[in-house]
Amino acid sequence: MTAQPDQTGMATGKIIISVDAMGGDAGPSVVVAGIAKSAKKNPELGFILHGPEETLRKLVSKRRVLEGRVVFRDCPDVVTMEDKPSQVVRNGKNTSMWSTLESVRTGEATGAVSCGNTGALMALSMLRLRRLPGVTRPAIAILFPSRNPQGFNVLLDAGADIRADAPDLLQYALMGASYARNGMHLSRPRVGLLNVGTEEHKGRAELKEAQALIAQYAEPAKFEFVGFVEGSDIPGTRCDVIVTDGFTGNVAIKTGEGTARMIASLLREAFKYSPLSRLASVLAVTSLRRLSKRIDPRQVNGGVFLGLNGTVIKSHGSADATGVSAAIKLAFTLARSGFAERLAARVASVAELTQDVAQSADAALNKEKESN
Amino acid sequence: MTAQPDQTGMATGKIIISVDAMGGDAGPSVVVAGIAKSAKKNPELGFILHGPEETLRKLVSKRRVLEGRVVFRDCPDVVTMEDKPSQVVRNGKNTSMWSTLESVRTGEATGAVSCGNTGALMALSMLRLRRLPGVTRPAIAILFPSRNPQGFNVLLDAGADIRADAPDLLQYALMGASYARNGMHLSRPRVGLLNVGTEEHKGRAELKEAQALIAQYAEPAKFEFVGFVEGSDIPGTRCDVIVTDGFTGNVAIKTGEGTARMIASLLREAFKYSPLSRLASVLAVTSLRRLSKRIDPRQVNGGVFLGLNGTVIKSHGSADATGVSAAIKLAFTLARSGFAERLAARVASVAELTQDVAQSADAALNKEKESN
Structure with missing residues (x-):
């Protein structure tokens, strides 16, 4: 899915990645350096960046390659590495992590990247994006x-x-x-x-x-x-x-x-x-x-969360610009291949298959019972 | 413990290691090369070698450094990597692995080294050497x-x-x-x-x-x-x-x-x-x-089996002469430090300690019950 120009103000045809600027060990400057690195290599990329807007605008304005390719979402709160997932699920609405996933949920972005707390990111992803039908x-x-x-x-x-x-x-x-x-x-x-x-x-x-x-x-x-x-x-x-x-x-x-x-x-x-x-x-x-x-x-760099309605990539908390850029490249590759849709179709077809097998096993069992 | 001259024909003062010549991927020649390597570096070492005696005598006779330092125990059978531990425990009496552990059990050797099947070696070790009191x-x-x-x-x-x-x-x-x-x-x-x-x-x-x-x-x-x-x-x-x-x-x-x-x-x-x-x-x-x-x-090279009455070292199945020699060196180091005895004492003292704690917890609990 590609972003619509009316939603992000960016040209159609770009693949939009939603990026959590906060929560990594090294702070937002490294994340901005990472997306700049990716933007330089790949003209097809656009970004939605989540975090304290004023700080982020300053960092982005120093990178000419990012001009016109970043949309900001102002979020006052940050999920720390010490936060418990259950707390973040209850009280995390104003965090950059929550907002990052929201852009995937609404379809504005095709994938999300965060360097933050793994447990919290997984809990929020399950809550906001929901599991694919058939995935436990x-x-x-x-x-x-x-x-x-x-x-x-x-x-x-x-x-x-x-x-x-x-x-x-x-x-x-x-x-x-x-x-x-x-x-x-x-x-x-x-x-x-x-x-x-x-x-x-x-x-x-x-x-x-x-x-x-x-x-x-x-x-x-x-x-x-x-x-x-x-x-x-x-x-x-x-x-x-x-x-x-x-x-x-x-x-x-x-x-x-x-x-x-x-x-x-x-x-x-x-x-x-x-x-x-x-x-x-x-x-x-x-x-x-x-x-x-x-x-x-x-x-x-980048663990992909599989089994959700949408692609979420967890980058190492200690990632530097190279690491962030690698996670973004992975999000891009998966977005371009239509991975999320293919995976959903695959899991659904096997869920059907499982039912078929279970049903035919039941049928065979019943037949056996009848013949006994 | 050091071997007695009447049992092995070797001079007292040497530390005797019981070595399984069979069961490794590369056969007995590599094991003999390994003990020769150790014997060259360490004059304090003596060996009891288990396997088909004729073959082993030929291999040992080619290594001058091993002259007068090896006692043979003829064993016709070999534990293979495919044998199930339960089978070896039942039918393994004539194997070189069984015999290797026997020399530790009787006190002739201070440690055993085998390159053979890990599961079988552990099962036989538990059967023949028994667990230390207090070890599950x-x-x-x-x-x-x-x-x-x-x-x-x-x-x-x-x-x-x-x-x-x-x-x-x-x-x-x-x-x-x-x-x-x-x-x-x-x-x-x-x-x-x-x-x-x-x-x-x-x-x-x-x-x-x-x-x-x-x-x-x-x-x-x-x-x-x-x-x-x-x-x-x-x-x-x-x-x-x-x-x-x-x-x-x-x-x-x-x-x-x-x-x-x-x-x-x-x-x-x-x-x-x-x-x-x-x-x-x-x-x-x-x-x-x-x-x-x-x-x-x-x-x-060498996994040490802990919690038994005796030191058993499992060398990699694919070990070469350097690997076998490293396992023997480890057996020697542990033998010289009196490790087996110290470990037994340590586990026993903590078993007592555990009882003490359990008893005083019980006592406290009973006291509480009485006061209620």
């Missing part, structure tokens, strides 16, 4: 660097909900496959279910149940199910989509990110060690920069 | 590279059991702290409880309960409790010991290891990219080697 638990999908040709794997749930039963894990598989198709252009994504071992006798009961369920829907939902995968497959090549509950997913990605940061910092120290290694780092600077770009978490 | 679930503790001065953090449980309730997590905290004291010489280890967020209102119910329990025992058990930690703290500096259930722990370390392997392979590619970067890699070779040693999973 929305999930956060993140991109993790991998050795696959597309450079990343999708992991979900990365922390929307600490619980997930077998039907939830099936929905994550469907939503993750849909995201991989639209966000990474994989026509037949390979989906794996995270477990402690690939042997079938290992793991929790709900995982065995989920394995059977997902296997059943792989064919009609046009993905390949590779079965159980392990932690090492998250950056690996065995699958493109990793499905797990939000507790395990959150721990896994934070461990992966922490490991990458530790290695990067040890690598910097190694190159500072001697005059020879310092010379080496100068010679290898281009190669190392390419590598560091490949594994830089800022480049894949 | 033994745990696997692994070392993960970190930015702490000691170079590693301890994580447990890394996969002994996919479940853990609050009292189990308390025991993991006690055992992990004891391991950090004896294996890493930290007089007052800092212990963290793995969760999805550091805010107290986040996470599963059993984690909140465990948080309260662990906090209560930190002082008497002489460790510092830093509260909830996140995945990024596993390679971080906030604590030395990370406590979690075996499902989450297993996924986390495998994700971390997978991420490290991915970066290492991308780094190698980066250095091959151009003539300039190839030259750089030559110049930086010493620094890079030091870095790669620091984050090489083989250097910290």
Whole structure:
């Protein structure tokens, strides 16, 4: 969906992203620097910016590339990292986060980006945008660097909900496959279910149940199910989509990110060690920069909330301009592919399918009863 | 405990490690290469080697450093990676794995090392060595590279059991702290409880309960409790010991290891990219080697089974000679520190403490009842 000129004052044809300027660790100046970075690279982008208008106008006026491409929504309140989601749901009407989601709900913007409090953003998204018909638990999908040709794997749930039963894990598989198709252009994504071992006798009961369920829907939902995968497959090549509950997913990605940061910092120290290694780092600077770009978490900044009526992207609280710009790029890619509509259609069709299967199972059962 | 000369034919004063030559991916030659590597570095070491004696004698005879330092135990059977733990417990009496644990049970060896099937090794260890009094679930503790001065953090449980309730997590905290004291010489280890967020209102119910329990025992058990930690703290500096259930722990370390392997392979590619970067890699070779040693999973090869009457170390199934040697070094360090005895004493004293607390709580409760 594109914004109408009468609503935003911007030219039609642009894709409008609703951006929460507040709530990140670094304040609104970094968010404005991020949207300026995106605006420079992509002339198709327009923005609705939410927060204290006077401050935001000043910041935006310093960036010529943003001229005529930003509409402001004045909001006095900010959701802090310490606010409890339940409080924000009750008292958050005047916050920039609430206003940011409102622009998606009304259709003025095609996607929302916020660096704020994850729990509050998810709670508000569920309240204002509502879940897609058929979805019990929305999930956060993140991109993790991998050795696959597309450079990343999708992991979900990365922390929307600490619980997930077998039907939830099936929905994550469907939503993750849909995201991989639209966000990474994989026509037949390979989906794996995270477990402690690939042997079938290992793991929790709900995982065995989920394995059977997902296997059943792989064919009609046009993905390949590779079965159980392990932690090492998250950056690996065995699958493109990793499905797990939000507790395990959150721990896994934070461990992966922490490991990458530790290695990067040890690598910097190694190159500072001697005059020879310092010379080496100068010679290898281009190669190392390419590598560091490949594994830089800022480049894949942005957890996508899946299962809602609208696209919401949670950027890291500590994101800098590069990180904010990456989250906006993701929102743009998904908006252009019509992802929200496709996902809704996919989930709806599988909800029907589930009913069909349930009905035919019931029918078979009744038939059996009759014949007995 | 050191082996008696009449039992092994080796000189007293040596620390004897019982080694399973079979069950690893690479076969017995790699295991023999590994013990030879350790024997060369450490004259205090002696070995009891379990497997097909003829094959093993041939392999050992080629290594002069092992002359007079290896006793053989002929075992015709091997536990494979596909064998179910329950089968091995029932029918595994003639396997090298069973025999390896037997030498620890009888006191001939001070520690056992095996590259075989983790589930089977844990099941056999519980059956033959028995749990320490007061321990419900033994745990696997692994070392993960970190930015702490000691170079590693301890994580447990890394996969002994996919479940853990609050009292189990308390025991993991006690055992992990004891391991950090004896294996890493930290007089007052800092212990963290793995969760999805550091805010107290986040996470599963059993984690909140465990948080309260662990906090209560930190002082008497002489460790510092830093509260909830996140995945990024596993390679971080906030604590030395990370406590979690075996499902989450297993996924986390495998994700971390997978991420490290991915970066290492991308780094190698980066250095091959151009003539300039190839030259750089030559110049930086010493620094890079030091870095790669620091984050090489083989250097910290070995999960320690905690909570049993005896020290058992599970080496990676894919370990090479360097990996096997690292596992043996760990067994040696723990044997020399009298770790098994200290841990038993610690767990026993806290079991008493728990009883004391329970009794005084009961007493208080009864008093209250009486006064009402």
